Amino acid sequence: MFEFMLNENQKFLLKEVQDFVKWVPKSLVLDMDSEHVTYPRQFVEEAGARNLLGLRFPKKYGGRELKWEDEIIAIEEIGIFGTALACAYVMPSIVGEAINVFGTEEQKEKWLVPLIKGEKIAAEALTEPRGGSDFFGTTTSARKEGNEYVLRGQKRFVVGAAEADFFLVYARTDPKAPPHKGISAFIVERGPNVEVEYLYGLLGTRGGGTGRLVFKDARVPAENLIGKENGAAEVFYQMMIPERLTSAAGAIGMGKAALEIAAKYSDRRKAFGEKIRRFQGVNFKVADSITLLDAARGLVYAAARSVDSSDEPSRSRRLVSEAKKFATDAAWEVINHSMQILGGIGYTNIFPIERLLRDARLIMIWTGTNEIMNLIIQHEFYKEILGGALSARDVEADAPEADKSDEKVYE
Amino acid sequence: MYKEEHNIFREAFRKFLATHVIPHIDEWEEKGEVPRDAWMKMGQAGFLCPWLPEKYGGSEADFLYSVIIAEELAKSGAVSFMVPLHSDIVAPYIFRLGTERQKVAWLPRCARGEIILAIAMTEPGAGSDLAAIRTTATLQGNKWIINGQKTFISNGATADLIVVACKTDKSVPAHKGISLICVESNSPGFRRGKKLKKMGLHAQDTAELFFEDCRVPEENILGEPNKGFYYMMEHLQQERIIAAVTAQAMAERMFEITLNYCKERAAFGQMIGKFQHNTFKLVDMATEIELGKTFLEKLVRKHMEGKDVAVEASMAKSWICEMANRVAYRCVQLHGGYGYMEEYPICRFYRDVRVFPIFAGTTEIMKLIIAKHLGLA
Incomplete structure (x- = not known):
């Protein structure tokens, strides 16, 4: 985050997070990428011990009652590690959101508190083999039997699944209702009839515990229902905010890390008798990159402020979606530029850029593809404009022939 | 351009790949090397250096046969079996x-x-900045004594014979003092460094090479002394055409895989290829691929006629390799989460294709060559 925009408390938070970032052992980062470590449990525990998880949540559950404006500062810093660690870090903030907003007091005590402490690991199980973007097509079912729900179905691409103690699962509870009125959200504990399998062989984001889940008549106590029965649409819409704001803020950190490496490299590496940063082919790439990152940061900040200030929900949705799309696209582009600046050595594991590039390819896909972001952005913007959110003057009238209404043919 | 015999050859090579290469690629990728046995099989079947005259073991095939081999390797996902480097570069x-x-x-x-x-x-x-090389070779008696270090050498861990660019005259401007010297892998003082770990092309062994008072016979020099820089510039033309041919074939294959996927995969109740955003993406890719193909065919024809196509080769190398990366990016996106999984072939294509705008002269170097031709550099 731009330091000049931070207040004293935020500066202190930044410092705390930077201390934590320095603590993270290099071996963890490397062992995760080589999949010798399949989940960074120790990292999450340490973050919890430092009280850095779920910063937004109420103090009585162990949070700090901070705002998104504060949390994105922390996420950007953690983002420099790439997607796997950043995702482990933000998962309490994501799954915690559902519990904090929709959960009962008992549910918060039981699930949110240990999550914030870093004692329990959670994951969100949303995507299914049949589709991710098409959330309301969910086919995993939950049938009520007495005081329990019986879950059957499959989820995949669940980041953190390999180590999670519990999952936030969306399942269809009313097969006859319209798709968005028949899905419920549950907390499902790891246990019998919940099969978890780590997915080896992702392009990046390795060691983040990504896995698939199979529910074979898994029995879940009715008290684990989050929100209302058949009311998961509300949960899902709320979850878009933490999922996408965290993706956006983390992306900036990744881009920042790559650009830092490339800028330093271009100041040292010589070709044709000069430092390569003297060539416009190189330094304009750097200029484009830092501009993209700063613009992304500004947009992420605006989106965070919109959510914090309880702005119109539709505007928050638009800004959050824009931030996710723009920041992730920007981060990928910056990392790709950085690799090009390094040339052949950037393609090897001598520098971490190849890992960041592999990681970064996911962020335009996860937490809602950037195409889905476009669906939301245009939808909300049309609603706003056509609902009368226009400029202070009639801008359309400022043309010489503007009053010729015969010329304005629309059909 | 292609005649009946080319098509027959292509079919035969495809069959060969299906039997002897494709079933093993995953294993080779894992090991980081293509076993010698695979090279021998390629040789026995006549797929190595087919353009050589018969007396040197070839079958005097025209350049299109080399193009076919490069294309089919790329399309079968075996781009890291770097046969074209051996045969045509x-x-x-x-x-x-x-x-x-x-x-x-x-x-x-x-x-x-x-x-x-x-x-x-x-x-x-x-x-x-090729002229900045520091590896030296000095003549002592009837031996060249080579000292220096090379890196990013494709086939470097397995190669038996390496053409090494060395500085042989330090008293003249760099590009006038470079020679090409052949070093056999059993030469004293030659040592391979570690195999480099790369984002992609895992089966293709890329290595560092060390020369410490490495001794090779005087007669191992290629061509005349101190003309190495010019020789390299001449030969880079074909190297860049081959890089462009390979990238083009990869783009074609990635598109084919993705188009099929978009026709099979449904979301929101219809095949995903029918959403206008996806349709237009696919159409843009098809158009760019066709442009690349057309340009490349013309370039290959002129190259076969023996014309100087250095500028067009640079244009093709930079544009097509960048295009193939745009295609890879979009194809992964169209696959969604599955595109990020190594079990889907598009994932490896994405990793492999990223190096094409870097090796054999970066996109930026290609632009400098073109700029020179335009009177701008």
Whole structure:
């Protein structure tokens, strides 16, 4: 985050997070990428011990009652590690959101508190083999039997699944209702009839515990229902905010890390008798990159402020979606530029850029593809404009022939 | 351009790949190397250096056969089995510059797959700026004494014969003092460094090479002394065409895979290819691929006629390799989460294709060459 925009408390938070970032052992980062470590449990525990998880949540559950404006500062810093660690870090903030907003007091005590402490690991199980973007097509079912729900179905691409103690699962509870009125959200504990399998062989984001889940008549106590029965649409819409704001803020950190490496490299590496940063082919790439990152940061900040200030929900949705799309696209582009600046050595594991590039390819896909972001952005913007959110003057009238209404043919 | 015999050859090579290459690629990718046995099989079947005259073990095939081999390897996902580097990039140096003795000694064995070739230009301090190489070779008696280090050498861990760019005259401007010297892997003082771990092309062994008072016979020099820089510039034309051919074939294959996927996969109740955003993406890719193909065909034809196509080759190399990366990016996006999984072929294509705008002259170097032609550099 731009330091000049931070207040004293935020500066202190930044410092705390930077201390934590320095603590993270290099071996963890490397062992995760080589999949010798399949989940960074120790990292999450340490973050919890430092009280850095779920910063937004109420103090009585162990949070700090901070705002998104504060949390994105922390996420950007953690983002420099790439997607796997950043995702482990933000998962309490994501799954915690559902519990904090929709959960009962008992549910918060039981699930949110240990999550914030870093004692329990959670994951969100949303995507299914049949589709991710098409959330309301969910086919995993939950049938009520007495005081329990019986879950059957499959989820995949669940980041953190390999180590999670519990999952936030969306399942269809009313097969006859319209798709968005028949899905419920549950907390499902790891246990019998919940099969978890780590997915080896992702392009990046390795060691983040990504896995698939199979529910074979898994029995879940009715008290684990989050929100209302058949009311998961509300949960899902709320979850878009933490999922996408965290993706956006983390992306900036990744881009920042790559650009830092490339800028330093271009100041040292010589070709044709000069430092390569003297060539416009190189330094304009750097200029484009830092501009993209700063613009992304500004947009992420605006989106965070919109959510914090309880702005119109539709505007928050638009800004959050824009931030996710723009920041992730920007981060990928910056990392790709950085690799090009390094040339052949950037393609090897001598520098971490190849890992960041592999990681970064996911962020335009996860937490809602950037195409889905476009669906939301245009939808909300049309609603706003056509609902009368226009400029202070009639801008359309400022043309010489503007009053010729015969010329304005629309059909 | 292609005749019946080319098509027959392509079919035969496809069958060969299906039997001897495709079933093993995953294993080779895992091991980081293509076993020698695979090279020998390629040689036995006549797929190495087919353009060589019969007396050197070839079948005097035209350049289109080389194009077919490069294309089919790329399309079958075996781009990291770097046969074109051996056959069409390094072997031509020996054929065009070598003495009769060198040719007789090496070329038939190259065609049989007994000798794997590599060329060592890049150094830790000299990539794009080729004239800045520091590896030296000095003549002592009837031996060249080579000292220095090379890096990013494709086929570097397995190569038996390496064409090494060395500085042989330090008193003149850099590009007038470079020679090409052939180093056999059993030469004293030659050592391979570690195999480099890369984002992609895992089966293709990329290595560092060290020369510490490495001694090779005087007659191992290729062509005339101190003309190495010019020789390299001449041969880079074909290297860049081959890079463009490979990237083009990868783009075609990635598109084919993705188009099928978009026709099979449904979301929101219809095939995803029918959403206008996706449709237009696919249409844009099809258009760019067609443009690349058309340009490349013309370029290959002119190259076969022996014309100087250095500028067009640079244009093709930069544009097509960048295009293939745009295609890879979009294809992964159209696959969604599955595109990020290694079990889907598009994932490996995405990793492999990223190096194409970097190796064989970066996109930026290609632009400098074109700029020179336009009177701008």
